Amino acid sequence: MKVLIAGGGTGGHLFPGIALAEEVVTRHHANQVVFVGTERGLEARVVPQAGFPLEFIQAQGLKGKGFFQLLKGLLALPMALIASFRILNRHKPDVVVGVGGYASGPVVLAAWMLGIPTAVQEQNALPGLTNKVLGKLVKVVFVAFDEARRFFPEGKVQLVGNPIRRKLMDNYLRSHVAHEYFTVLVFGGSLGARGLNQRMVDALEHLKDVKEQIRFVHQTGKNDVERVRKGYADQGFQAEVVEFIEDMSAAYARADLVVCRAGATTLAELTVCKKASILVPFPFATDDHQAVNARALVEAGAAVMFREAELTGQKLAEQIRLLKSEPMRLKQMEKKAGLLGRPEASKELADVCVDLMVQTYGAAGREREPQDAAPKTSKASKP
Ligand SMILES: CC(=O)N[C@H]1[C@@H](OP(=O)(O)OP(=O)(O)OC[C@H]2O[C@@H](n3ccc(=O)[nH]c3=O)[C@H](O)[C@@H]2O)O[C@H](CO)[C@@H](O)[C@@H]1O
Structure with missing residues (x-):
């Protein structure tokens, strides 16, 4: 089976795609996955690192950018479609899955026009514009929240949840590694969050009395690392402050408490890794979708949520102190987070991809050019 995954931009869109790709290629040695993204997205760095081929198209967003940006986006669409047709004709995928982000729209649309079976994966409780439009065309819409159902054709x-990268799945079985100090993991989605960085730095002066008992691992995003590092150092706290955490699995495993945004992929990871969290939704997310995402965890008792506008450093410090002082409550929150986890999401997505391929092309999949075909011996047992 060959699956083409389109989209990316940020980690929240891309990493569920990587998780699906990992599942597909581990199922059978002849299975293949190719990604299509944009040169400015996170995929340009992450997909090659993960060992998957990546094609680029030039694509732009259409929503919420003003009239000229909209016009620019619309004018770029025909070129993006032509590039997508070329890529699809070259790779001849059995299934195309859009994960959101700029490249997703044109590639899934082109695949649909060519009669290739298509699906989209919507990570959030409130879908983005592209997925709402594509949802009308594709054969399957994967959602992670029940609230998202109503936006798509019945x-x-x-409803399968958000796929989690394989390495993070290890935490499903072993969610803690031994560590000496109470450890707080702070991160602001895949790009970092200045607002959250500031609240955390402001909180430190209210945590001084427990500074010997507490450690921080803090991801800042670009251009804020020095300022935040200095913030911890000035107050005498031990903290690992980095721009981006490559190994989130290790970071979660060490964390007793997570302070973060409420991006959908982050939340899926918190539940699979069974982590208690303080959620501060990104206030400018389209339709406030991060707050809606967060609600599921808050209502289940797995997380507490603060709106950024109402969160002061002092409030954040009080909440961290409170949770640190109540290990039983933290354990309960972890348990409740775990109950929401969907560790089988990538498997379920991959199963549906197989079904889509079989319905359209039969069990052997599409005929390919010899250099692209699966080894003869394996064809009978595909996928
Ligand atoms: C500002 C914005 O619109 N953000 C959206 C974007 O968020 P964003 O890209 O921030 O995505 P999420 O918070 O959902 O996921 C972040 C991902 O990045 C990984 N990670 C994070 C930090 C780090 O240092 N290293 C690392 O690997 C996390 O493990 C996770 O897999 O896509 C999400 C999923 O559609 C949406 O819910 C978010 O609203």
């Missing part, structure tokens, strides 16, 4: 929706 009968196409499959």
